[in-house]
Amino acid sequence: MTTSTAAATSPHGAIELLDSVIRPTRRDEAWRYAPHRQLDALTFGPSVAVDLPADLDEQIPALDGPRVVVVNGIVDPVRSHFVTPHGLHVASLADVSESQPGLADRHVDGAELVDAFTAYNLAYATDGAVIVVDAGVDVATPIHVVDVVVPGAATNTSSTGVVIHIGAGSSATVVETRLGAGNDSGGSNVRTTITLGDDATLEHIVVQDLPANQVHLSRVEAVQGERSTLRTRSFNLGASYGRLAYRVELAGVGAHAELSGLFFGAGEQTLDQQITVVHRAKDCTSRQLFRGVLDDASTGVFNGGIDVCPGADGTDAEQSNDNLLLSNRAEVNTQPRLEILADEVACKHGATVGQLDDTALYYLRTRGINAEEARRLLINGFADEVVDDVSIETLRDWITRRLGHDHD
Amino acid sequence: MLHVENLTAAIGDKQILKGLHLDVGAGEVHAIMGPNGSGKSTFAHALAGRDGYDIGGTVTLDGADLLEMSPEARAAAGIFMGFQYPVEIPGVNNMYFLRTALNSVRRARGETEIGARDFLAVAKEAMELVEMKQDFLDRAVNAGFSGGEKKRNEILQMAVMQPRLAVLDETDSGLDIDALRIIAGGVNALRGPERSMIVITHYQRLLDYITPDFVHVLVDGRIVQSGDRTLALHLEDHGYADYVNSDLDADPSAAPGRPLAGASS
Numbered sequence: 001m002t003t004s005t006a007a008a009t010s011p012h013g014a015i016e017l018l019d020s021v022i023r024p025t026r027r028d029e030a031w032r033y034a035p036h037r038q039l040d041a042l043t044f045g046p047s048v049a050v051d052l053p054a055d056l057d058e059q060i061p062a063l064d065g066p067r068v069v070v071v072n073g074i075v076d077p078v079r080s081h082f083v084t085p086h087g088l089h090v091a092s093l094a095d096v097s098e099s100q101p102g103l104a105d106r107h108v109d110g111a112e113l114v115d116a117f118t119a120y121n122l123a124y125a126t127d128g129a130v131i132v133v134d135a136g137v138d139v140a141t142p143i144h145v146v147d148v149v150v151p152g153a154a155t156n157t158s159s160t161g162v163v164i165h166i167g168a169g170s171s172a173t174v175v176e177t178r179l180g181a182g183n184d185s186g187g188s189n190v191r192t193t194i195t196l197g198d199d200a201t202l203e204h205i206v207v208q209d210l211p212a213n214q215v216h217l218s219r220v221e222a223v224q225g226e227r228s229t230l231r232t233r234s235f236n237l238g239a240s241y242g243r244l245a246y247r248v249e250l251a252g253v254g255a256h257a258e259l260s261g262l263f264f265g266a267g268e269q270t271l272d273q274q275i276t277v278v279h280r281a282k283d284c285t286s287r288q289l290f291r292g293v294l295d296d297a298s299t300g301v302f303n304g305g306i307d308v309c310p311g312a313d314g315t316d317a318e319q320s321n322d323n324l325l326l327s328n329r330a331e332v333n334t335q336p337r338l339e340i341l342a343d344e345v346a347c348k349h350g351a352t353v354g355q356l357d358d359t360a361l362y363y364l365r366t367r368g369i370n371a372e373e374a375r376r377l378l379i380n381g382f383a384d385e386v387v388d389d390v391s392i393e394t395l396r397d398w399i400t401r402r403l404g405h406d407h408d
Numbered sequence: 409m410l411h412v413e414n415l416t417a418a419i420g421d422k423q424i425l426k427g428l429h430l431d432v433g434a435g436e437v438h439a440i441m442g443p444n445g446s447g448k449s450t451f452a453h454a455l456a457g458r459d460g461y462d463i464g465g466t467v468t469l470d471g472a473d474l475l476e477m478s479p480e481a482r483a484a485a486g487i488f489m490g491f492q493y494p495v496e497i498p499g500v501n502n503m504y505f506l507r508t509a510l511n512s513v514r515r516a517r518g519e520t521e522i523g524a525r526d527f528l529a530v531a532k533e534a535m536e537l538v539e540m541k542q543d544f545l546d547r548a549v550n551a552g553f554s555g556g557e558k559k560r561n562e563i564l565q566m567a568v569m570q571p572r573l574a575v576l577d578e579t580d581s582g583l584d585i586d587a588l589r590i591i592a593g594g595v596n597a598l599r600g601p602e603r604s605m606i607v608i609t610h611y612q613r614l615l616d617y618i619t620p621d622f623v624h625v626l627v628d629g630r631i632v633q634s635g636d637r638t639l640a641l642h643l644e645d646h647g648y649a650d651y652v653n654s655d656l657d658a659d660p661s662a663a664p665g666r667p668l669a670g671a672s673s
Contacts, residue, residue: 358459363495366456367505367565368483368513377508381499381548 018123021116030274031115033301033333035241038215042187044120045155047073047127052148053181061177061207061398065141066090068129071148073158075127079146087137088172093128093161103130107163107193117217121191125161128190131174135167135197142173142392149179149214151186157215160190164204168197168225173205175395178218180210180239187215187239194222194230198252201229205390209238209402212267219245226252226281233389234261235399236271245274250284250312260289262386264403265298265330276305279342283314291386292323293379294330302351305337312342319349324382326356376404409434409604410573415465416629417447417454424450426629427465432573435601439615439640440608442626443648448608449492451626452577455606456489457482469573483509484516486572488565490579494558496550502561503545506531506568513569534567538594556587563594574598574605580614592617612644627651 023040024031031039052071057079060069068090069079075092084090097104113119129145149158166172178188188210196202210216216239224230236242248257263271271294277286292300302321323332336349356378364374383403390396410432417425424447432438442448454463457479467474469485477485497505510530511521522530531545538560550558559579566574576595580588595618599605607618615623615637623639624631625648632651633639 357495360495360497362458362479363491363497364505364509365479366483366487366489367509367569368480368516369509370480370512371478373508373512374480377500377505378497381497384499 018119021119023116028115030245030303033270033299034243034272035270038185038241041185042157042215043155044124044157044159044189046124047158048152048154049074050150050152052076052079053150056148056179056181059179059209060146061144061175061395063142063144063175063392063394065143067144067146068092069146069148070128070160072150072152073125073127073160075129085139085141087134087170088139088143089130089132089134090143091130093130093163094126096130096163097126103132103163103165106195107161111221114219117189118191118219121159121161121189121219124159125189125191128161128163130163131165131172133166133170133172133200135169137167137170139170139172142175142395145174145176147176147178147188147190148181149186149188149210150182151180151184151214156184156186158188160188162190162192164192164194164202166194166196166200166202166228169199170197171201173203173392175205175207175392178206178208178210178216180214180216183213185213187217189217190219192218192220194220196222196224196228196230196255198225199227200225201231203231203233203391205392205395206232206234206244207395207399208234208236208242208244210242211238212240212269214239215241217243220247222246222248222257223251224249224255224257227254227256228252229256229258231258231389232260233386234259234273236261236263236273237402239269241270241272243272243274247276247278248286249278249280250286251280253281253283255281255284257284257286258289259287260386260389261291262383263290263292263294263300263302264383265293265300266295268297270299270301272301272303274301274303276307276337277317279306279308279312279315279317282312284312285316286318288319288321289386290321291383292321292332293326293383294323294332295326297327297329299330300332300334302332302334303337304335304349305339306347306349308340308342308345308347310341313344315342315345315347317345317347321351322382323351323353324356324379325353326379380404409470410606411466411468413466415451415454415467416463417450418462419460424461424629425454428626428629428631430624430631432604432606434604435599436622437599437605437607437618437620439618439620439623439637440606440626440631441610441612441623441640441643443652444610446626447629448610448626449577452489452575452606452608455482455487455575480512481516483569483571484513488569488571488574490559490562490566490574490576492578492581494550494553494562496548496553498548498551500549501545502547502549503531505549506545506565509565510568530568534564537567537597538563539590540564555582556584559583559587559591560594563591563598567594567598570603572603574603575608576605577608578610579607580609580611588614588617612640615640625651
C-alpha cells in the first residue's frame with residue numbers, strides 16, 4: 001500500500017502514479033477483514049457509458065428536489081434534475097472541471113493517497129456531482145446523488161467523484177444512494193469531499209444497497225470550519241463487501257461532528273466501517289454512534305478512530321458501537337483507535353456485542369406476537385436508534401422497508 | 409375453564425413444581441400465595457409457556473391442551489400473563505407494540521385486524537382505566553418506565569387484549585399505595601363473568617383491593633391449603649412459618665399450630 005500525499009495531483013498525474021500502486025493486503029489493519037480475492041478481481045479504468053436498467057428507477061428512493069444520477073461514473077442528464085433554488089448550485093463534475101477548474105481541483109489537490117482505490121478514484125472519477133451552497137442560504141429540500149454501477153466488459157468497477165461545499169452560515173441535506181445492476185460481478189468506488197464553511201450545517205446520508213455479487217468502496221473526506229455542524233448517517237446494507245470510510249477533520253474552533261451508522265448484514269456479506277475523526281482545533285465535539293446487525297455468516301467491522309492533535313484542547317469526543325449477532329456464524333470486529341496528543345480532553349468509547357434478548361422475545365410472544373414477528377420487532381427496535389436519526393420521512397420509510405425483507 | 413392436574417416443572421435437576429392441582433371456573437378470581445421460592449412464578453410461566461422447563465402433567469383451557477401450545481398460541485387462546493418484571497424493549501413503540509399484539513391474536517382467531525384509528529379509541533379507553541397519559545403510548549415499551557409505570561403498562565395490555573384468563577404475577581411488588589390502588593382498580597374493572605384471574609402474591613395487602621373468590625397456599629411446589637379469602641387473613645397474622653417449618657419435618661403433621669390442610673394433594 002502506498003501512503004503519501006500527492007500535492008497538486010491532477011487526474012492525469014494520478015494515472016501516472018497508478019503504476020506504483022499496490023493493492024492492500026490482509027496485513028494492512030484497515031483492510032484486515034476485507035475479502036481480498038473479490039477486491040483483487042476488481043478492474044478500474046476510464047468510465048464507459050451504459051443505459052440505466054429501467055427497473056432500477058423503482059429502487060431509487062423518491063425524494064423531491066434536485067437529483068444527480070450517475071451511471072458507471074457518467075452523469076445521466078435525462079434522469080438528473082439540475083433545477084435548483086436560489087443560492088444552490090448542482091452540476092456534473094465533468095462540466096465543472098471545464099467551467100470552474102479551480103473548484104474541481106480542490107477535490108483532488110492535496111488528496112491523501114491512503115490506498116490503491118483512492119488512487120484509482122483520483123485517476124478515473126472524472127465525472128460525478130458537484131453541490132455548492134452559497135453563503136447564508138438554507139436549502140430546505142434534500143439534494144440526491146444516485147450512483148449506479150452496471151459492471152461492464154472493459155472494467156467492472158465504476159469510479160465517481162462527489163464534491164460538496166456548504167458556504168458560511170448555510171445549511172443543506174445531501175443524500176447519496178449507491179446502487180448496482182446487472183448480473184456481472186464488479187463494484188463501485190465513490191469518493192466524496194465535503195467542505196463546511198464557518199457556521200455551516202450539513203446532514204449527509206449514504207445509503208449503500210448494491211446487489212450481493214458486487215463490491216462497494218466509499219470514502220468520505222470532510223473538513224469543517226469554525227462552529228460548523230456535520231451530521232453523517234450511513235446505511236451499509238448491500239454488496240458482498242460494503243466499505244464506508246470516513247475521515248472528518250474538525251479544523252475550525254468549536255466545530256461539531258456527529259457520525260451515526262447502521263450496518264445490517266446477512267448471507268456472507270462483509271460490511272466494513274472505517275472511521276477517523278480528527279480534532280485539529282480547540283473546543284470541538286464529536287460523536288460516533290454505530291450499530292451493527294449481523295445474521296447468517298456475515299461479518300461486521302467497526303474500526304473507529306479519534307485523533308486529537310496537539311493544541312486541540314477542550315476536545316469532547318465520544319464513540320460507541322453496539323452490535324447484535326443473530327447467528328452463531330456471524331461475527332463482528334470492533335476496534336477503537338484513540339490517539340490523544342492534547343490536554344483537557346474528554347474522550348469516551350464503548351462497544352457491545354449481544355444477541356437477541358430471550359426474555360424480550362418471550363415477553364412479546366406472551367402477547368400473541370409470533371416468534372418471527374417478535375424477532376423482527378426486536379431487530380428493528382435496535383436498528384431504529386440509527387434509522388430515526390434520518391429527518392427525511394420518505395428516506396426513513398425506504399430504509400425501514402428495506403430492512404423489513406431479508407437480503408438474499 | 410382452567411384445569412391443572414398434577415403439574416410438575418423442573419429446570420435441570422431442580423424440581424420446582426411437584427404435582428399441582430387447580431381448577432378455575434369462569435369469572436372466578438383465585439389468589440395464590442406462598443413464601444419466596446415456593447414456585448409461584450414458575451407456575452405463572454408454566455401457564456404462559458416459557459421455554460426452559462421440563463413440564464409434566466395436564467393443563468387445559470376450555471378443554472384445549474395448553475401445554476402443547478406456543479406462548480403466542482396460548483395468548484390467542486385467551487391467556488394473559490402480567491409479568492412480575494415487565495421487560496424493557498428499547499426502540500419498539502408502545503402503541504405499535506399494543507396494536508401488533510392485539511392484531512396478532514385477532515389474526516390467530518380468524519378475526520379482522522383493527523386499523524390505526526379504531527385502535528386509538530381502544531387504547532384510550534384502556535389508558536383511562538389505569539390513569540395513563542397519551543405520551544405513554546409514544547414511548548418505547550417499558551424503557552425507562554418507573555416500577556409503577558411498568559405495572560400499569562401490564563394492566564393496560566390486559567385491558568387491550570381482553571383475555572379469558574389473566575395470570576398476574578406479583579403485580580403488587582414494588583408499588584406504593586397509590587399505584588396499588590390504580591392497578592387494583594384496573595383489575596377490578598376488568599372482572600367479568602367470562603374472565604377468570606389467577607392473582608399471585610406474597611402479601612395479603614393486594615387482596616384488600618382485589619377480593620378473591622378462593623385463596624391457595626403454595627409451598628414447595630404444591631398447593632398445601634385452599635380456602636376462601638379468610639385464609640389470606642390468617643396468613644397475614646401467622647405468616648408462612650407453619651407451612652415452611654412443617655416441610656422441614658419428617659412428619660408434617662407433627663408441626664405445631666398447622667391449620668388443617670384442605671385441598672392439599
